[in-house]
Amino acid sequence: MYFDDPTLMFAVTVVGAANAVVLVWGALLGACRQPLLYWAAANGLAALAASMVLILAESGSPWLGPLFNSFFLLGHACWLVGTLHFFGRRVAAGPLAALLILSIVATVWLGVVSPDRALRIFLAASTAAILRLFSAIVLLRFSGTFGRRAVALAVALVMLIDAGVLALHAHIGLAGVVPLITGSEQNDPFILTWITMLLSTAVATPLLMLLALSRLLDDLKRSAHYDSLTGLPNRRGFFERIGPLLEQGRRQGQTGSVLVVDIDRFKHLNDRFGHAMGDEVLCVMGAVLNDVLRGVDTAVRWGGEEFCALLPDTGGSGAYAGAERIRAEFSRRCRAIPALAEVPMSVSIGVASGRWNEVDFDTLQHRADAALYAAKHGGRDRTVLAGAETVAC
Numbered sequence: 001m002y003f004d005d006p007t008l009m010f011a012v013t014v015v016g017a018a019n020a021v022v023l024v025w026g027a028l029l030g031a032c033r034q035p036l037l038y039w040a041a042a043n044g045l046a047a048l049a050a051s052m053v054l055i056l057a058e059s060g061s062p063w064l065g066p067l068f069n070s071f072f073l074l075g076h077a078c079w080l081v082g083t084l085h086f087f088g089r090r091v092a093a094g095p096l097a098a099l100l101i102l103s104i105v106a107t108v109w110l111g112v113v114s115p116d117r118a119l120r121i122f123l124a125a126s127t128a129a130i131l132r133l134f135s136a137i138v139l140l141r142f143s144g145t146f147g148r149r150a151v152a153l154a155v156a157l158v159m160l161i162d163a164g165v166l167a168l169h170a171h172i173g174l175a176g177v178v179p180l181i182t183g184s185e186q187n188d189p190f191i192l193t194w195i196t197m198l199l200s201t202a203v204a205t206p207l208l209m210l211l212a213l214s215r216l217l218d219d220l221k222r223s224a225h226y227d228s229l230t231g232l233p234n235r236r237g238f239f240e241r242i243g244p245l246l247e248q249g250r251r252q253g254q255t256g257s258v259l260v261v262d263i264d265r266f267k268h269l270n271d272r273f274g275h276a277m278g279d280e281v282l283c284v285m286g287a288v289l290n291d292v293l294r295g296v297d298t299a300v301r302w303g304g305e306e307f308c309a310l311l312p313d314t315g316g317s318g319a320y321a322g323a324e325r326i327r328a329e330f331s332r333r334c335r336a337i338p339a340l341a342e343v344p345m346s347v348s349i350g351v352a353s354g355r356w357n358e359v360d361f362d363t364l365q366h367r368a369d370a371a372l373y374a375a376k377h378g379g380r381d382r383t384v385l386a387g388a389e390t391v392a393c
């Protein structure tokens with residue numbers, strides 16, 4: 001195989017361009033938008049560099065090498081930036097831009113102004129190897145923060161191999177020989193360029209797509225079961241979670257309780273301070289329910305400013321005490337919001353209890369709702385226990 005085998009250039013062009021289209025399409029779906037766009041740019045630049053060689057190889061233009069190197073290096077930088085974004089890490093834009101500008105200026109200088117092919121190849125390949133090494137380090141360092149660790153490690157391995165190939169390329173740039181490719185008529189390092197480009201476009205990019213797809217599926221699963229504002233389960237997540245708890249309660253004849261929690265005069269809060277403040281207060285309520293309830297209890301954002309909680313193994317007095325803790329904690333946390341320091345925020349809560357082998361969840365929920373209605377009509381800012389006329393305010 002010759003270094004300038006047009007089949008290889010064509011393969012990199014087609015695979016790189018196809019990857020770029022798929023990655024942009026994935027970004028338009030809204031998942032991992034930034035990393036996908038950077039990886040699309042990396043593949044697009046690889047395709048551009050390869051197609052340029054395919055078209056201009058015969059022209060003998062002194063600009064071909066420097067332009068190829070520039071696209072090549074920009075593509076490697078996009079890879080790194082996309083990978084950092086994927087793991088939610090900061091991009092050290094200044095040092096990266098400085099490295100790129102220096103390398104690109106040097107490669108143009110060594111290609112056009114004061115031609116030195118060996119030094120140009122050394123510079124471009126060693127800079128690309130450094131960028132690849134950083135991509136591998138990012139993947140190795142943060143692979144544990146994301147579920148698909150094996151895939152992230154596989155991409156890291158490809159990046160390390162790629163960095164090794166590029167280091168060899170850099171060495172060849174200086175030494176001017178190809179030690180590994182014995183018998184080749186063309187004693188030229190370009191074969192390594194095609195190997196490294198195929199590694200990233202045909203091997204590493206599909207693995208990255210798999211990573212992004214896994215994250216998309218995780219996000220979809222999460223948004224199907226959780227309320228995006230408060231982080232609490234939505235109704236679907238709630239009913240999936242409480243099914244086994246209710247079954248256990250029935251078998252063991254446990255007494256359980258349902259709380260229906262409604263923030264008082266929420267419309268007034270929205271009207272006076274805006275919806276952003278309303279959303280913040282809803283988040284406060286989500287956090288309060290998370291923190292105050294026990295691990296076995298489950299809360300749900302029932303809709304709007306209404307929440308519901310199942311306390312599967314708790315009788316009326318325990319649930320009532322829990323409701324009071326929720327009311328107190330909610331008011332305390334709202335007072336800590338500067339804009340609301342002078343605006344007392346409160347909640348009304350309806351509580352209903354019963355034995356799970358005598359009542360079902362829907363029945364208790366309706367009773368708790370009726371108790372909430374009584375709490376609202378009694379003046380708000382209170383807990384009402386269904387059937388026990390117990391009112392606290």
Ligand SMILES: Nc1nc2c(ncn2[C@@H]2O[C@H](COP(=O)(O)OP(=O)(O)OP(=O)(O)O)[C@@H](O)[C@H]2O)c(=O)[nH]1
Nearest residue numbers: 262263264265266267268270275278279304305376
């Ligand atoms: N900011 C924000 N507001 C919401 C959201 N969902 C529902 N709301 C608002 O919540 C308000 C509920 O108003 P109402 O049902 O009249 O209840 P309220 O003002 O709390 O009155 P009481 O319950 O009787 O104390 C409506 O204005 C809705 O627009 C949300 O996700 N964010």
